[in-house]
Amino acid sequence: MVFVDLYCISNHFLCI
Numbered sequence: 001m002v003f004v005d006l007y008c009i010s011n012h013f014l015c016i
Contacts, residue, residue, distance in 0.1 A: 008015030
């Protein structure tokens, strides 16, 4: 999802 992608970009250390 786009939201997840943006979240991962902003918080790549929390991206799973």
